[in-house]
Amino acid sequence: xxxxxxxxxxxxxxxxxxxxxxxxxxxxxxxxxxxxxxxxxxxxxxxxxxxxxxxxxxxxxxxxxxxxxxxxxxxxxxxxxxxxxxxxxxxxxxxxxxxxxxxxxxxxxxxxxxxxxxxxxxxxxxxxxxxxxxxxxxxxxxxxxxxxxxxxxxxxxxxxxxxxxxxxxxxxxxxxxxxxxxxxxxxxxx
Amino acid sequence: xxxxxxxxxxxxxxxxxxxxxxxxxxxxxxxxxxxxxxxxxxxxxxxxxxxxxxxxxxxxxxxxxxxxxxxxxxxxxxxxxxxxxxxxxxxxxxxxxxxxxxxxxxxxxxxxxxxxxxxxxxxxxxxxxxxxxxxxxxxxxxxxxxxxxxxxxxxxxxxxxxxxxxxxxxxxxxxxxxxxxxxxxxxxxxxxxxxxxxxxxxxxxxxxxxxxxxxxxxxxxxxxxxxxxxxxxxxxxxxxxxxxxxxxxxxxxxxxxxxxxxxxxxxxxxxxxxxxxxxxxxxxxxxxxxxxxxxxxxxxxxxxxxxxxxxxxxxxxxxxxxxxxxxxx
Numbered sequence: 001x002x003x004x005x006x007x008x009x010x011x012x013x014x015x016x017x018x019x020x021x022x023x024x025x026x027x028x029x030x031x032x033x034x035x036x037x038x039x040x041x042x043x044x045x046x047x048x049x050x051x052x053x054x055x056x057x058x059x060x061x062x063x064x065x066x067x068x069x070x071x072x073x074x075x076x077x078x079x080x081x082x083x084x085x086x087x088x089x090x091x092x093x094x095x096x097x098x099x100x101x102x103x104x105x106x107x108x109x110x111x112x113x114x115x116x117x118x119x120x121x122x123x124x125x126x127x128x129x130x131x132x133x134x135x136x137x138x139x140x141x142x143x144x145x146x147x148x149x150x151x152x153x154x155x156x157x158x159x160x161x162x163x164x165x166x167x168x169x170x171x172x173x174x175x176x177x178x179x180x181x182x183x184x185x186x187x188x189x190x
Numbered sequence: 191x192x193x194x195x196x197x198x199x200x201x202x203x204x205x206x207x208x209x210x211x212x213x214x215x216x217x218x219x220x221x222x223x224x225x226x227x228x229x230x231x232x233x234x235x236x237x238x239x240x241x242x243x244x245x246x247x248x249x250x251x252x253x254x255x256x257x258x259x260x261x262x263x264x265x266x267x268x269x270x271x272x273x274x275x276x277x278x279x280x281x282x283x284x285x286x287x288x289x290x291x292x293x294x295x296x297x298x299x300x301x302x303x304x305x306x307x308x309x310x311x312x313x314x315x316x317x318x319x320x321x322x323x324x325x326x327x328x329x330x331x332x333x334x335x336x337x338x339x340x341x342x343x344x345x346x347x348x349x350x351x352x353x354x355x356x357x358x359x360x361x362x363x364x365x366x367x368x369x370x371x372x373x374x375x376x377x378x379x380x381x382x383x384x385x386x387x388x389x390x391x392x393x394x395x396x397x398x399x400x401x402x403x404x405x406x407x408x409x410x411x412x413x414x415x416x417x418x419x420x421x422x423x424x425x426x427x428x429x430x431x432x433x434x435x436x437x438x439x440x441x442x443x444x445x446x447x448x449x450x451x452x453x454x455x456x457x458x459x460x461x462x463x464x465x466x467x468x469x470x471x472x473x474x475x476x477x478x479x480x481x482x483x484x485x486x487x488x489x490x491x492x493x494x495x496x497x498x499x500x501x502x503x504x505x506x507x508x509x510x511x512x513x514x515x516x517x518x519x
Contacts, residue, residue: 028264028329035322051308052368058315062322063351069325070344079264079332127307129368171492 003047010043028078035065052129202303206283214439215245221480228484255428262332263425271330271422272430275323275437279444282316285309286447287371289468290460302371309370310362313448314354317403320437321347324405324412327434328422339421342491343405343412349498350402350409356506357395360513361385361452370448374456386453391509393453395502400449402498404441407483411491446475 017037021030038061045054072078086092123131136144170178219234219242226233234241259265286309289301306312321343328340362368364385365376377383386393402409413421423431450456450471458464489497 026264028267028326032267032326039319051306052311055308055311055315058319059311059351059355062315062319063348066322066325066344066347069329070341070348073329073337073341073344078329079262127367129308169492171490 006043006047010040014040025081025084027072027076027082031065031069031072038065050128052132199303207280210440210443211436213443214436215249217439218248218435219245224480225484252429252432257428257430260425264330267326268330271323271327272433275320276433278316278320279437279440282313283444285312285370286444288447289465290457305371308368310358310368317441318351320441323437324422331425333425335417335419336422336424339412346402346409346412349495350399353395353399353498353502353506354403356503356510357392357399360392360509361389363513363517364388370451373452377455378459384453384455391505395506397449398502400445404438404445406479408486408489409494410488411494442476442479443472446472449475
């Protein structure tokens with residue numbers, strides 16, 4: 001009974017949060033609702049007994065949405081409402097219903113056709129995090145390593161793009177030094 | 191799920207809430223006294239004996255003060271932000287074993303609300319959400335200094351989460367479990383079995399990161415002390431401001447429990463001596479937070495980033511690699 005109560009509670013909360021995310025005009029509301037929705041999703045993992053994935057969901061998405069906040073801070077005045085250009089609301093509603101139906105179809109079709117096979121059976125006696133680790137480092141080792149390499153490439157690219165003039169710190173430079181550097185920059189530009 | 195279990199859990203939650211809310215209040219008193227003695231002052235002296243009732247006076251003041259919501263703020267988020275900080279601090283406590291199990295009138299009590307196998311990870315994850323309170327409070331305030339504070343919160347959060355996770359990874363590898371009770375049982379053999387001897391680097395790194403996680407002094411930039419305002423709390427008044435404080439002090443106590451359980455043997459074999467030793471360890475780490483505040487200035491934001499990415503993170507990675515090599519051969 002508790003599981004049913006928890007499931008419906010968090011299902012409603014998650015749906016409401018994501019509804020707010022897409023409909024509100026206030027950037028701060030949208031980001032906060034997104035973070036809340038992502039954290040509420042972890043409840044489903046806990047209900048299903050996948051504690052490890054639930055906590056990973058919390059860790060990953062709090063950090064990720066926090067970075068979105070930082071971007072929001074840089075690009076908008078987050079305390080004001082944004083003026084959005086809305087096309088026909090009929091098209092928006094139609095498209096969203098259509099895509100929702102498609103997503104449900106994609107996930108339900110294999111279940112209905114009863115051709116689902118267990119490719120990695122649950123390991124007897126292993127704890128939650130142990131079984132995740134075993135599957136990840138045996139059956140899915142190649143995708144896991146590929147993802148790791150991609151992330152490494154992205155990180156190095158980010159450092160290269162953002163790392164220009166990193167050896168210079170405006171905080172440590174004196175007023176005069178900054179002025180001189182500014183002069184030199186202007187001369188180069190001219 | 192039977193009724194007895196449900197009632198027991200609710201009682202445990204209420205007891206932990208009451209004890210740590212009271213301790214958070216008393217924590218402010220301890221902080222003022224310790225800071226005062228280190229600066230050769232007396233601290234609060236007038237309300238009650240040795241100023242002990244100062245906590246009650248502060249409480250009455252905070253509860254009865256007008257709750258001002260300034261114009262231009264994003265009111266719903268402004269009102270909700272302090273609740274996030276206080277609530278997540280207590281939610282994180284669900285997986286912490288505060289005391290070894292004991293028997294009262296023939297009934298065995300496990301002083302842990304949810305004994306999950308991923309306890310440590312859960313505590314760190316939920317504690318980290320607490321920084322959302324500071325971020326949202328700062329961003330919703332419609333105040334430039336609050337916004338700066340929110341930006342610093344985001345920077346600290348994104349950087350020091352890395353150090354916390356990587357420094358804890360090595361002890362997790364050694365113990366082979368994420369449950370805080372397993373950590374305690376691994377070190378049950380006495381002082382020489384404590385993880386602090388085999389993982390000294392991880393211990394120091396996690397201790398440093400704990401200051402960032404709770405926003406305490408060397409990393410207290412989020413409160414803009416040097417601008418003589420209170421950062422994210424500038425626009426707040428009354429109990430909403432007080433909730434930020436309850437969250438911060440509760441977090442300090444809980445992270446002290448985590449450090450003591452992971453690195454310093456926790457409650458040992460579960461006897462009364464071990465339980466009292468755990469309290470003593472937590473008290474020391476709490477005192478150390480206050481000691482640092484009296485002895486150290488805040489670091490600059492760029493020094494903070496330098497420390498995190500160029501010193502602590504490489505050290506943590508090297509520590510993980512070395513631990514792995516030692517365990518392999």
